[in-house]
Amino acid sequence: xxxxxxxxxxxxxxxxxxxxxxxxxxxxxxxxxxxxxxxxxxxxxxxxxxxxxxxxxxxxxxxxxxxxxxxxxxxxxxxxxxxxxxxxxxxxxxxxxxxxxxxxxxxxxxxxxxxxxxxxxxxxxxxxxxxxxxxxxxxxxxxxxxxxxxxxxxxxxxxxxxxxxxxxxxxxxxxxxxxxxxxxxxxxxxxxxxxxxxxxxxxxxxxxxxxxxxxxxxxxxxxxxxxxxxxxxxxxxxxxxxxxxxxxxxxxxxxxxxxxxxxxxxxxxxxxxxxxxxxxxxxxxxxxxxxxxxxxxxxxxxxxxxxxxxxxxxxxxxxxxxxxxxxxxxxxxxxxxxxxxxxxxxx
Ligand SMILES: NC(=O)c1ccc[n+]([C@@H]2O[C@H](COP(=O)([O-])OP(=O)(O)OC[C@H]3O[C@@H](n4cnc5c(N)ncnc54)[C@H](OP(=O)(O)O)[C@@H]3O)[C@@H](O)[C@H]2O)c1
Numbered sequence: 001x002x003x004x005x006x007x008x009x010x011x012x013x014x015x016x017x018x019x020x021x022x023x024x025x026x027x028x029x030x031x032x033x034x035x036x037x038x039x040x041x042x043x044x045x046x047x048x049x050x051x052x053x054x055x056x057x058x059x060x061x062x063x064x065x066x067x068x069x070x071x072x073x074x075x076x077x078x079x080x081x082x083x084x085x086x087x088x089x090x091x092x093x094x095x096x097x098x099x100x101x102x103x104x105x106x107x108x109x110x111x112x113x114x115x116x117x118x119x120x121x122x123x124x125x126x127x128x129x130x131x132x133x134x135x136x137x138x139x140x141x142x143x144x145x146x147x148x149x150x151x152x153x154x155x156x157x158x159x160x161x162x163x164x165x166x167x168x169x170x171x172x173x174x175x176x177x178x179x180x181x182x183x184x185x186x187x188x189x190x191x192x193x194x195x196x197x198x199x200x201x202x203x204x205x206x207x208x209x210x211x212x213x214x215x216x217x218x219x220x221x222x223x224x225x226x227x228x229x230x231x232x233x234x235x236x237x238x239x240x241x242x243x244x245x246x247x248x249x250x251x252x253x254x255x256x257x258x259x260x261x262x263x264x265x266x267x268x269x270x271x272x273x274x275x276x277x278x279x280x281x282x283x284x285x286x287x288x289x290x291x292x293x294x295x296x297x298x299x300x301x302x303x304x305x306x307x308x309x310x311x312x313x314x315x316x317x318x319x320x321x322x323x324x325x326x327x328x329x330x331x332x333x334x335x336x337x338x339x340x341x342x343x344x345x346x347x
Pocket of ligand 1: 009010011012013014015043044045046069082083098099100101108126127128129153154156157325326329
């Protein structure tokens with residue numbers, strides 16, 4: 001059996017779900033892979049808790065469920081301690097970074113991930129900010145330090161978009177990527193099409209269902225999908241793209257009449273993220289797109305996301321996920337963690 005010490009930054013929806021799944025799976029991970037994970041540092045917005053011999057995950061979860069901070073952890077809690085300070089003081093070998101996505105400066109995730117890689121830690125994250133802003137630099141740093149940076153939960157939650165692209169299409173030329181990467185917009189378009197709701201009604205319903213944020217502009221104006229497309233471009237397509245390389249149009253302004261007209265033509269409208277090979281580079285776009293009803297992504301229901309890779313030698317591969325709630329994204333974080341630790345061997 002090998003013990004792996006990890007630090008967790010961000011104990012919100014995904015972080016808590018990740019810890020719960022870890023508790024649920026730990027016997028299986030031990031029996032099947034000889035893996036034991038020990039949480040030695042945990043950080044939220046108010047502080048941290050650190051114990052080199054391992055914190056009690058149930059205690060962390062009880063604190064968060066009661067609305068407290070991990071800084072309230074008896075004896076080991078440290079109010080005001082930042083993620084960086086916690087990393088500096090802990091003996092963690094792996095960082096699981098699940099703080100909020102910030103697309104302006106990437107913090108606090110960007111500094112924490114950078115520090116971890118510089119100090120020979122492996123990193124798993126579902127945080128898009130650092131990847132969108134600094135993918136090339138972080139990937140180069142990981143390669144230089146011979147560390148792994150895995151982020152399969154960052155592009156469409158549990159959908160293995162990045163894994164399929166990087167692993168299963170490793171020898172292919174990818175000719176085209178089409179993705180429905182954003183649940184909020186897909187939910188809204190599906191509900192408008194199937195139930196005749198207006199855009200505003202469908203958005204309000206999506207907010208009540210907990211899928212859309214109170215400020216949904218990042219989703220409905222296409223930026224969330226564009227960010228995910230940038231991560232795919234950088235990591236799967238090997239193209240050092242930034243937001244400036246993506247033509248972005250959201251679904252604001254799509255009305256019921258447009259959907260009905262599309263239906264009359266045997267089509268439906270989806271917010272599609274595409275990367276199309278044009279010469280040596282890919283043309284990247286996010287825009288509302290009319291898809292024929294026999295297109296596999298046209299059939300996605302309101303809780304689904306999907307990706308289609310068209311390739312030269314591996315055929316056309318489609319993956320679709322039905323994802324409601326946080327489990328599949330947290331599951332992606334665990335998948336990355338296990339992949340990372342098992343590929344390292346029992347060190
Ligand atoms: N939710 C999803 O379905 C989903 C899907 C894919 C990817 N993601 C990504 O996963 C990450 C986590 O998402 P989430 O939904 O779990 O977010 P969340 O519920 O808002 O949780 C964020 C956590 O980060 C903590 N935090 C905030 N500022 C911090 C700081 N400066 N230093 C340390 N910790 C800080 C928060 O502390 P408090 O607990 O004190 O507030 C909270 O524990 C995000 O980057 C998100 O984009 C989420």
